[in-house]
Amino acid sequence: MSERTLFDKVWNLHSVRTLPSGQTQLFIGLHMIHEVTSPQAFAMLRERGLTVPYPERTVATVDHIVPTEDQSRPYADGLAEEMMVAIENNTSENKITLHNVGNGKQGVVHIVAPELGLTQPGMTVACGDSHTATHGAFGAIAFGIGTSQVRDVLATQTLAMSGLKVRKIQVDGELNPGVTAKDVILHIIRVLGVKGGVGFAYEFNGSTIHNMSMEERMTVCNMAIEGGARCGYINPDQTTFDYIKGREHAPSDANFDKAVAWWQSIASDSDAIYDDVVEFNAADIAPTVTWGITPAMAIAVDENIPATSDFPADDEALIKEAYDYMSLDAGQPIKGLGIDVAFIGSCTNGRISDLRAAAEVCKQHGGTVVDSVKAFVVPGSEQVKKEAEAEGLHEVFLKHGFEWREAGCSMCLAMNPDKLQGRQISASTSNRNFKGRQGSSTGRTLLMSPAMVALAALNGSVSDVRELEGVSA
Amino acid sequence: MSNAVKSISGTAVPVRGNDIDTDRIIPARFLRCVTFDGLGEHAFEDDRQQLKDAGDIHPFDEERFQAANVLVVNSNFGCGSSREHAPQAISKWGITAIVGVSFAEIFYGNNIALGIPCLQISVAEADALQSAIEADPSLVVTVDVENKQVRYGDTVLNAAIDDGPQKMYLSGNWDATGQLIDGAEEVKAKVAELPYVNGFA
Numbered sequence: 268m269s270e271r272t273l274f275d276k277v278w279n280l281h282s283v284r285t286l287p288s289g290q291t292q293l294f295i296g297l298h299m300i301h302e303v304t305s306p307q308a309f310a311m312l313r314e315r316g317l318t319v320p321y322p323e324r325t326v327a328t329v330d331h332i333v334p335t336e337d338q339s340r341p342y343a344d345g346l347a348e349e350m351m352v353a354i355e356n357n358t359s360e361n362k363i364t365l366h367n368v369g370n371g372k373q374g375v376v377h378i379v380a381p382e383l384g385l386t387q388p389g390m391t392v393a394c395g396d397s398h399t400a401t402h403g404a405f406g407a408i409a410f411g412i413g414t415s416q417v418r419d420v421l422a423t424q425t426l427a428m429s430g431l432k433v434r435k436i437q438v439d440g441e442l443n444p445g446v447t448a449k450d451v452i453l454h455i456i457r458v459l460g461v462k463g464g465v466g467f468a469y470e471f472n473g474s475t476i477h478n479m480s481m482e483e484r485m486t487v488c489n490m491a492i493e494g495g496a497r498c499g500y501i502n503p504d505q506t507t508f509d510y511i512k513g514r515e516h517a518p519s520d521a522n523f524d525k526a527v528a529w530w531q532s533i534a535s536d537s538d539a540i541y542d543d544v545v546e547f548n549a550a551d552i553a554p555t556v557t558w559g560i561t562p563a564m565a566i567a568v569d570e571n572i573p574a575t576s577d578f579p580a581d582d583e584a585l586i587k588e589a590y591d592y593m594s595l596d597a598g599q600p601i602k603g604l605g606i607d608v609a610f611i612g613s614c615t616n617g618r619i620s621d622l623r624a625a626a627e628v629c630k631q632h633g634g635t636v637v638d639s640v641k642a643f644v645v646p647g648s649e650q651v652k653k654e655a656e657a658e659g660l661h662e663v664f665l666k667h668g669f670e671w672r673e674a675g676c677s678m679c680l681a682m683n684p685d686k687l688q689g690r691q692i693s694a695s696t697s698n699r700n701f702k703g704r705q706g707s708s709t710g711r712t713l714l715m716s717p718a719m720v721a722l723a724a725l726n727g728s729v730s731d732v733r734e735l736e737g738v739s740a
Numbered sequence: 741m742s743n744a745v746k747s748i749s750g751t752a753v754p755v756r757g758n759d760i761d762t763d764r765i766i767p768a769r770f771l772r773c774v775t776f777d778g779l780g781e782h783a784f785e786d787d788r789q790q791l792k793d794a795g796d797i798h799p800f801d802e803e804r805f806q807a808a809n810v811l812v813v814n815s816n817f818g819c820g821s822s823r824e825h826a827p828q829a830i831s832k833w834g835i836t837a838i839v840g841v842s843f844a845e846i847f848y849g850n851n852i853a854l855g856i857p858c859l860q861i862s863v864a865e866a867d868a869l870q871s872a873i874e875a876d877p878s879l880v881v882t883v884d885v886e887n888k889q890v891r892y893g894d895t896v897l898n899a900a901i902d903d904g905p906q907k908m909y910l911s912g913n914w915d916a917t918g919q920l921i922d923g924a925e926e927v928k929a930k931v932a933e934l935p936y937v938n939g940f941a
Contacts, residue, residue, distance in 0.1 A: 280934065283926045286916070288907040292923050294930045296937070304823065306774035315917070320924070321931075332772060346772035353774045387936055397822040397846055411846050413824035415853030419917050425927055427916035429904050461759055462816040465845060495819065497845045522940040529935050561759050561819075581815065581863055585758045680768045680821070701763045701820060708767065708786035 269433035271536040273502055274468045277408045280533070281391045283425055290427045296390035297407075298325040298420045299376045300363070302332060302354040303682065304395030308417035309357040319361045321424040326385060327358045328366040330375045331682045335645050335672035338368055347683070361421070374648020374674040377401040377614040381485065382650050384514025388503035388530035393420055398614045398698065400491040403500030404484035405507055406534060408468070410498040431468045431497065432542035438475040440549035445733040447624070448483035449616060449696070449716035451475065453555040455547065456494040457565040464496030467542070470535060471501050475549040481510040482620045489615045490698050493562040502534040554732050556601050557700045557714040559589035564700070568719070568731045572599045592702055593711055594690075602729050606713070607691040609642035609724035610705075611669070613679040616696035616717050617647025619654050625721035626660045629667040631735050636668030637727035643670035643685070645677040667725065681706025694723040744912035745855055748837040749882040752892075753799050753808035754870035755784070760813065761820035762847060766829040768821075779825055780832030800833065804877040812870050812881070813840035815863070818847025827851045837883040839890050839899070841866045852905050855914045857885045859899040865890075869897075885909045 269275055283292040300308075305327070312318070319325070332347040342348040358365040366372040366379060373379070377398050380386045392402040392409035395417040402409035416426055436455060469491045476487065484501050491499025501507075508527050511517045518526040553567035564586075566573065574597040575586045590596055595604075611617075611625050622644065636642040644664050646652035652674055655661055661671045678685040679697035686706025687693055693705055693712050700712040713729065722730045770782045788798040799805050811830060817840045818826060827850045830838075838851065838858045851858050861869070872892060873879055882891040883899075885906060890897040908914040931937055 281930070283923050283930050286919050287911065288904045288913065290904040290908075290916075292920055292926075294927060294934070296934065303771050307776055307824075310775065317917075317921075324937075344772070349774055350772065390936060395822060395824075397820065399822075411822035413822055413827075413846060413850035413853060415824060415915075416849065419920055422917055423920040423924065423927065424931075425920050425923065427920060429902060461819060462842060462844075465816065465842060492846075493820075495816065495844065518936075518940045526936070526940040529940065561761075582758055584756070588757070680763075682768045682771060699761075699763070699820060701761045703767055703786045704763050706769075708789065 269540055269542050271539040272433045272470060272541065273406055273500060273533055273535045274408060274431065274433045274470065276533045277389055277391060278430060280389070286427055288427070290429050292425050293391060293428045294425050295393045295420050296324065297380065297385055297392045299380055299394040300325060300327045300417060301376050301396065302329045302350045304414050305357065305417055306350060306353040307414045308421060311418045312421060317422045319363065319421050322362040324424055325363045325421065326366070326380065327354060327363050328373050328376050328379050329354060329368060330676045331680065333368060333675035334683050335675050335677050335685060338673055371649050374651065375614045375617060375676055377489065378617060378647035378651065381405065382514070382648060384511055384517035387511060388507060389533040393426060397492045398489050400498050401485050401489040401614055403488040403491065403498050404481060406500055406503035406530065408498055408500060411492065432466055433470055434464070434467045434543040434545060435470045435472055435541045436545050436547065437473040438471065438547045438549055439473040440475055442475060442549045442552065445554050445718065446552050447716040447718065448479055448486040450552055450555040452487045452490040453557065453562065453565045453714065454552045456490065456563050457555070459494055459545065461493060461561045461563045462495045464491065464494040467496050469494065469496040469499035471499060476501055477504055480620060481506060482618045485618070486615055490562065493698055503530045554716065554719055556719065556729060558593065558595055558601050560592055560700060560702050562698065562700060562714060564589055566601060568602050568729065570601070572597055572601060574598070602731060604729045605692065605727060606640060606694045606723050606729065608687060608693040609636070609640055609720050610678045610693055610695040610697065611717050611720050612645030612647060612677050613697040614647065615698040617645060617651065619651050621696065621717040622646065622651070622655050622660050625717040626663040628718045628721040628732065628735065629663050629725065632722065632725045634725050636724045640724050640727055642668060642724035643672055645672045646674050648674045669724065678705050680704060694720045694729065696720050743855070745857055745909040745914065746886045747882060747884045748810065748857070749880055750809035751807055751878060752810035752812050752873045752881040753805040754812045754873045755799055756814060756870060758815040759819055760817050762818055762823050762826035763820055765818065765826040766823065771823060771825050776825065776828040776832070779829035780834070783829040783833045809834055809836045810881045810883055811835045811838045812866065812873060813838065814866055815841040817843050819844035822846045824850045827854055827856060831856055839866070839869065839883060852908060852914050853916070855909070857883060857901065857909050859883055859890055859901050861890055861897050861899050865897050
């Protein structure tokens with residue numbers, strides 16, 4: 268069993284008591300809700316006559332079903348409108364803050380909470396969304412929960428949880444030009460598999476990780492769940508503290524030093540004990556693209572699609588299913604594969620630095636999105652949109668043939684009007700290439716970094732960002 | 741309001757495949773709802789349709805499995821999205837117990853909250869059980885939470901379930917809300933201990 272890791276410390280600090288089942292009653296420091304997984308939880312509270320004792324520890328926004336073009340109410344989709352009304356009523360009745368469309372702070376829940384300074388080191392964070400793992404970038408223990416558990420947090424500010432083992436994922440060295448945080452996490456998942464993390468919390472450590480900005484760290488932790496780990500985290504350091512300072516919900520300047528001291532105290536000790544340690548060399552990581560139907564089916568952009576013999580025997584049927592679904596064969600290059608749609612956004616890659624990277628590729632390339640490709644950029648939040656527009660990024664995107672949209676989850680999971688059609692292939696900065704994920708039951712998704720998606724849109728096919736002049740890491 | 745779940749017996753339905761994610765169990769378009777009602781008919785909807793289009797049939801559409809209440813799956817079942825709509829859809833289709841090689845954690849936790857036990861057996865055992873069900877859909881499968889066993893015909897498999905969830909099913913306290921509410925005073929004390937709650941003042 269692990270000892271003196273950040274996970275152990277934060278878990279112990281938030282442990283309220285041991286339940287009769289042996290599980291831990293765990294206090295949740297920050298609870299976030301959105302319109303998709305919360306309405307049934309509030310309905311259950313009403314059925315049982317329960318109230319919300321700590322409404323100030325829950326914050327709500329709307330993201331999954333929000334249209335990114337026409338946002339006038341009522342929404343054209345009556346079901347989406349019903350969900351909006353539900354969260355508006357539920358939050359107002361229970362005195363929970365809602366960052367609704369147009370208030371300047373709405374956006375993808377995992378982008379909004381960090382930018383408001385709500386996410387802080389040493390917290391336990393829960394949300395009815397698997398990508399809650401994102402918040403681990405701050406040294407929080409953050410995990411996705413189901414709707415019955417959303418009910419439990421609303422009713423008690425706690426969850427019944429079993430502990431996790433801790434695997435340290437050590438990444439050292441400098442990344443090569445054109446290689447981003449997205450490539451790092453896709454590479455890790457490729458090596459460890461989509462179920463390699465089941466039962467584990469992932470601690471991302473090493474010089475490569477600690478040289479990353481907070482936004483890059485969020486991209487890495489965001490996809491811990493795609494590797495099967497319920498949460499991923501990074502020990503807080505000066506980069507973390509600098510990011511938080513001055514944000515709306517950050518500790519005041521007067522109390523900031525006290526906060527930093529506590530945040531430092533919850534980091535893993537240098538002699539911490541881990542259940543497992545895996546090491547990676549940053550130099551081995553290339554711009555990475557998925558070719559199949561799970562995020563582990565990923566290759567360097569200049570590699571060919573692997574053979575079934577490259578995978579465990581038990582996965583043979585799955586790999587064949589992937590070839591069939593994607594209409595791709597072993598030995599075929601991924602580079603040069605034509606795309607129909609390019610999507611830049613999501614909780615994985617919808618932050619300002621992601622948009623800057625994509626805009627930079629547009630400038631370096633100089634051309635416009637090819638006619639056969641529909642390309643669109645969805646900022647992760649209203650704040651990201653405002654910042655991007657202040658920098659003129661929207662003009663770069665428009666000039667180069669990308670559409671510029673309003674904030675939301677959009678085509679990451681296609682619950683709003685943004686959807687693939689038929690067998691379309693999308694180059695996407697999102698996190699899941701599952702069958703049917705992007706709104707067409709036969710649609711195909713290639714996951715890659717924002718720079719690689721932008722380049723694929725401009726060339727009309729999967730391209731190697733390293734071949735573009737002037738590309739830096 | 742909870743009921744003990746000690747042992748569940750019934751006919752079974754095999755759904756083969758590793759890494760079947762919750763988008764496949766219930767596609768996102770069916771999450772546009774404010775209740776879980778009606779999700780059962782949409783379980784595996786896109787997989788079912790695609791097999792139909794290819795002239796094949798998904799087990800959830802096969803007449804011979806319509807009365808099944810035990811679902812038998814393979815590795816990493818329920819990975820991906822945290823949507824409780826997935827176990828809700830499976831449950832509303834008629835499933836009351838799941839046997840598989842492994843389960844994604846959030847999906848597993850969601851099933852606890854619904855009182856649906858998920859027991860684990862080996863790769864070879866899951867494959868053999870699925871084949872046995874396919875050969876004889878009337879086969880009765882017993883999912884014994886108390887004795888950590890899966891039984892069918894003359895076969896007795898030792899199955900895994902963590903002690904915590906097992907206790908919750910056996911005691912009937914798989915719905916955690918009541919127990920969590922019982923700890924309200926300790927929660928208050930915990931809040932007072934955590935420095936970030938007051939902004940480190």
